[in-house]
Amino acid sequence: MSLEAFHHSEPLTLGVELELQLVNTNDYDLAPYAEDMLRLMKKTPLPGSVVPEMTNSMIEISTGICHSASEVVGQLTPIRDALVKSADKLNIAVVGGGTHPFQQWHERRIYDKPRFRELSELYGYLSKQFTIFGQHVHIGCPSANAALLMLHRMSRYIPHFIALSASSPYVQGQDTAFDSARLNSVFAFPLSGRAPFALTWEDFTAYFDKMTRTGVVKSMKDFYWDIRPKPEFGTIEIRVFDTPLTIERAAALAGYVQSLGAWFLADEPFMPQEDDYLVYTYNRFQACRFGMEAVYVDPATGDHMPLREHILMTMDKIAGHAAAHGASNALHLLRTDTQAGQNDARWLRDRQRQEQLLAEVSRQAAQRFRGAPV
Secondary structure (H helix, E strand, O other), X not given: XXXXXXXXXXXXXXXXXXXXXXXXXXXXXXXXXHHHHHHHHOOOOXXXXXXXOOEOOEEXXXXXXXXXXXXXXXXXXXXXXXXXXXXXXXXXXXXXXXXXXXXXXXXXXXXXXXHHHHHHHHXXXXXXXXXXXXXXXXXXXXXXXXXXXXXXXXXXXXXXXXXXXXXXXXXXXXXXXXXXXXXHHHOOOOOEEOOOOOOOHHHHHHHHHHHHHHOOOOOHHHOEEOEEEEOOOOEEEEEEEEOOOOHHHHHHHHHHXXXXXXXXXXXXXXXXXXXXXXXXXXXXXXXXXXXXXXXXXXXXXXXXXXXXXHHHXXXXXXXHXXXXXXXXXXXXXXXXXXXXXXXXXXXHXXXXXXXXXHHHHHXXXXXXXXXXXX
């Protein structure tokens, strides 16, 4: 199969996908209600889409094309409200977060869809362990070559995205000591990690053709990279975010991506280099493990600094672009939490320290998702 042509999109437009947990309201464990939720959700006209995910206690929602973080909230809100209404009818709840804190992966069932069955046959138990929940952000790019430049520039900021969205400290009832344990499951897949260093669509197409000739890859869907091009949409897709606990934070993260993209297109602040990736895996690990307390190594200078400091410094640089694209409120929300060293992983740990019961933490997280006070 040849690589699809890179389609036109309006630069800096946004699309957001959120993978969400379906839990029962008895003990707040995962509940296999995806099919029932999809049936109920079909009755309500909504922007974007609602689709199944790998296992039957998951559901994915997505926006249509948005131009700002506020438009992302505007589309996610009616979808969220319809989800909550449908969940109430089924006596279940919908929860954000990158992992369910105490579910047992072996109890999961693969959703009955040809691609999911195919992946299950290929990856075995990893498919059930892929009951993890992420946010994907698409950003429109003016051309195929500009998309690859955007991709490699964004790669420097992968630790920002991980630390700001981290919401998966617990796995199967244990505190993993990671702020984002979800990504450890992603890294187990053989085609995960970083995209190849190609700065022209011609070079990227040559790489794709080599991979398809091996028989390992059939389409772009087979790559589980942290960021990948989506030629059919004319975007790049950033995939390292944990699903936040609220749609407001999800929209703020999209606003941050848009502001960075606007900075890249307007100022071309640096030219990506292959050597940027010398510290890529280290920086990514630091952000997953320590969140806001991580160390960031600048690939250009080799300087070590607190990741929090690098995030705040970057926000200062892009503030004007954020204002021009209506993302000032998004940056303000993220800046306030960054200054305080807060993210959703910290909130979950604080709740568990208080409650000493992960089921109660999940109940409170469900309340947060529906917009109710906790």
